[in-house]
Amino acid sequence: MKAVKNILVLSMVMIAVLAVTGCNRGGGGGQAASSNTHAFVFKSTGNPYGERQMSGFEAGIKEQGGTAILRAPDLPTAEAQIQMIEQLIAQKVASICIVGNDFDALQPVLTKAMGQGIKIYSLDSSVNPASRLTHVNQADSEKIGVTLVEAANDLAGGSGEIAILSATSQASNQNLWIDYMKKELAKPQYANLNLVKVAYGDDLRDKSVSETEALLLSYPNLKVIIAPTTVGIAAAGKVISDRGLIGKVMITGLGLPSEMAEYITSGACPYMYLWNPIDVGYLGSYVATALTGGKITGAAGDSFSAGRLGNYTITAAPDGGTEVLLGPPFKFEPSNINDWKSVY
Numbered sequence: 532m533k534a535v536k537n538i539l540v541l542s543m544v545m546i547a548v549l550a551v552t553g554c555n556r557g558g559g560g561g562q563a564a565s566s567n568t569h570a571f572v573f574k575s576t577g578n579p580y581g582e583r584q585m586s587g588f589e590a591g592i593k594e595q596g597g598t599a600i601l602r603a604p605d606l607p608t609a610e611a612q613i614q615m616i617e618q619l620i621a622q623k624v625a626s627i628c629i630v631g632n633d634f635d636a637l638q639p640v641l642t643k644a645m646g647q648g649i650k651i652y653s654l655d656s657s658v659n660p661a662s663r664l665t666h667v668n669q670a671d672s673e674k675i676g677v678t679l680v681e682a683a684n685d686l687a688g689g690s691g692e693i694a695i696l697s698a699t700s701q702a703s704n705q706n707l708w709i710d711y712m713k714k715e716l717a718k719p720q721y722a723n724l725n726l727v728k729v730a731y732g733d734d735l736r737d738k739s740v741s742e743t744e745a746l747l748l749s750y751p752n753l754k755v756i757i758a759p760t761t762v763g764i765a766a767a768g769k770v771i772s773d774r775g776l777i778g779k780v781m782i783t784g785l786g787l788p789s790e791m792a793e794y795i796t797s798g799a800c801p802y803m804y805l806w807n808p809i810d811v812g813y814l815g816s817y818v819a820t821a822l823t824g825g826k827i828t829g830a831a832g833d834s835f836s837a838g839r840l841g842n843y844t845i846t847a848a849p850d851g852g853t854e855v856l857l858g859p860p861f862k863f864e865p866s867n868i869n870d871w872k873s874v875y
């Protein structure tokens with residue numbers, strides 16, 4: 532009897548923990564949340580980059596005495612995120628941080644949320660300016676595009692076929708970076724670099740593997756794959772390594788050091804870039820409380836303090852909205868990758 536009681540008590544504690552942390556398992560709609568409950572909706576489950584962003588967000592909210600609700604749909608679609616946001620509106624959360632699966636499609640549900648006093652901002656993958664108060668941008672978007680073209684040019688030796696392996700075709704962060712890559716590639720100094728295809732692995736491991744294989748099959752002379760997604764670059768690194776193509780086809784892009792260390796060391800990916808995804812989420816948590824606490828409205832010029840990261844000022848974003856910029860991207864290469872692979 533005592534054992535049964537213990538199990539019951541344990542189950543109740545676990546249910547309480549799940550309700551607090553959100554996860555995707557508990558916390559259905561309808562319950563009233565406190566004014567200090569802040570939600571984070573990522574693109575999809577099973578993405579280690581997203582998990583790190585969420586852990587930074589949760590740590591930041593907790594350190595400010597609030598409650599974090601973490602959500603992500605099984606597949607990276609706007610429809611699934613719309614359902615989640617409807618639930619969060621019913622739960623009366625104070626703020627929602629959205630990593631958008633579409634730039635425009637979430638506008639009706641996000642404006643509905645804002646109409647009910649919920650502070651909405653995007654992070655990582657932006658939603659359109661009418662759907663948000665501000666956006667937390669991990670790094671300057673143009674700089675990312677330019678840097679990745681410079682890297683591809685360097686690895687290709689100034690000429691030949693290159694391809695891009697992206698996330699979903701609707702991902703606004705990847706699409707913006709790709710637009711800047713195309714603008715850069717149009718410059719005369721890249722006249723001998725030929726972008727043959729933009730493929731979409733949807734930030735799903737298996738699809739990213741099969742899209743890489745299809746690229747290799749269709750373009751036997753391919754020299755470089757740029758993957759501006761951590762899921763895509765890790766999948767491409769694996770395919771290149773498994774097929775013995777190290778040195779023939781080179782990978783670069785945006786990757787997690789923990790997933791890419793072996794490919795950077797082997798030369799499959801001579802170098803790549805990223806920022807600290809834990810810090811992106813942590814910065815988001817301070818945007819949440821600055822908005823709900825009335826310290827900022829999301830307008831350009833607003834300043835706030837972001838805990839251990841210091842002070843930030845909101846600036847005008849290229850899309851006509853506003854944004855908060857975390858900082859410059861960092862280059863990972865053989866000489867430093869071992870220092871970072873256990874950090875994120």
Ligand code: RAM
Nearest residue numbers: 580698759760761762785
């Ligand atoms: C993937 C996601 C995410 C992006 C990183 C670089 O994990 O698409 O949105 O910022 O890559």
